[in-house]
Amino acid sequence: MTVPTKKTRVFSGIQPSGALHIGNYLGAIQQWVAGQGQKTNFICVVDLHAITVPQEPAALRQQTRELTALLIACGIDPQQTTLFVQSHVRAHAECCWILNCVTPLGWLERMTQYKQKAQKQESVLVGLLDYPILQAADILLYDTDEVPIGEDQKQHVELTRDIAQRFNYQFGETFVVPKPVIRESGARIMGLNDPTAKMSKSDTVRGHAIRITDGPDEIKYAIKRAVTDAHSQISFSSDPERAGVNNLLQIYQLFTGKTRPEIEAHFAGKGYGALKGDLMDVITESLRPIRERYQHLLADPAELDRLLAIGAEQARAVAEPKCREVLERVGFLRPS
16 A cells, blocks of 8 residues: 655745735745645745834735735635735744743844844844744744745744754654755846845835836836946856846746756847847736736735635644644643
8 A cells, every 4th residue: 555645845934015026926936836736835924024013004904915916816826825824823923932932042143134134223123033933933833844945044944943953852853844945046036226135125226126016117117227247248157247147147047947058049149138128028928917817816805815714724724733732742731
């Protein structure tokens, strides 16, 4: 008798703040869509993480629905992927408190992202410091095997591994120790106006990024002004001086699926005008159906809420038993 192979479990979280751009799409969402059916996927709209900085309540609710609509428009299928909102599953906050009580403060204080963000704020909220432990709870509640991330999030997943191993050592084997999975190409799409900085949702300078919901005019504006260099040859390069062109070529490669030799042959003898023109066309046509589906979904908030209710129920079915196990391991009485 053949024992069925357990599917790899994958957890991903994304904040409902800022407009998603093509860096999010190419670096993360494409992976999530491709993994559907092959792996057991949990995608969480992490609204609890979003309030580590002040949020306007009505805007947060609207952004949560907008993000849900955009993920589905990009190809996330609620019938294949558990898509849910973090605050709809109380086990996340409950498990976070338990993990707080086994995590040394020094582990959090050395987090690079915390130190960078704290330097920009006059007063640092506790939630910003505690952010990585809530992220650990998100991941560990689902017996997650893999966490697809960008390079900048690797330290947080390493912390999650440390917390899981510490808890398992103190209270017995409870958590699966997850591993980070970083996409070799496209994990770090850079800003079009500054190819030395990662494309960011928080950067609102026009031309820095192309949002997934941008129309043809905005795409044209951003690509026409994208940084290139003084060279004439269009080719992939690790030379920092050619970071702008290399970034454009990476984006072209990820949207078209062509190989690097094919792309270099296509642009042989051509100038940057040809590269930018072709890239405009490729991005515009790739995003058009996504934008149309998004607008259709956003027009029906009741349907979005229905889909999120189904996702929350599916997530609770996994997270709540794991959270009860954690509570029992620590020594809490089970309610009668």
